[in-house]
Amino acid sequence: xxxxxxxxxxxxxxxxxxxxxxxxxxxxxxxxxxxxxxxxxxxxxxxxxxxxxxxxxxxxxxxxxxxxxxxxxxxxxxxxxxxxxxxxxxxxxxxxxxxxxxxxxxxxxxxxxxx
Numbered sequence: 001x002x003x004x005x006x007x008x009x010x011x012x013x014x015x016x017x018x019x020x021x022x023x024x025x026x027x028x029x030x031x032x033x034x035x036x037x038x039x040x041x042x043x044x045x046x047x048x049x050x051x052x053x054x055x056x057x058x059x060x061x062x063x064x065x066x067x068x069x070x071x072x073x074x075x076x077x078x079x080x081x082x083x084x085x086x087x088x089x090x091x092x093x094x095x096x097x098x099x100x101x102x103x104x105x106x107x108x109x110x111x112x113x114x115x
Contacts, residue, residue: 029071069109
């Protein structure tokens with residue numbers, strides 16, 4: 001287990017970008033999402049065959065690597081949850097602020113998984 005001084009504790013190491021490694025990581029940090037992961041994997045592979053392109057599979061890998069990145073870092077996960085809950089705020093300025101924070105969290109996670 002490693003730590004990042006500016007992000008705090010990590011629940012698990014960052015997984016490799018393979019379906020097996022991502023599935024194992026998700027099972028550790030968010031097992032309730034395994035069925036969702038499998039459904040989106042099936043969809044991505046079907047599109048890959050239909051489109052004769054690996055881009056749907058690559059997108060699937062990046063999406064789940066990003067979501068796992070958020071889930072494996074409690075500080076980032078807490079920011080994500082707060083931002084999501086703020087999206088429905090009646091005050092448009094607060095909802096907009098929540099949207100900016102959600103975007104920042106997603107961008108930070110994607111930057112981390114892309115290296």
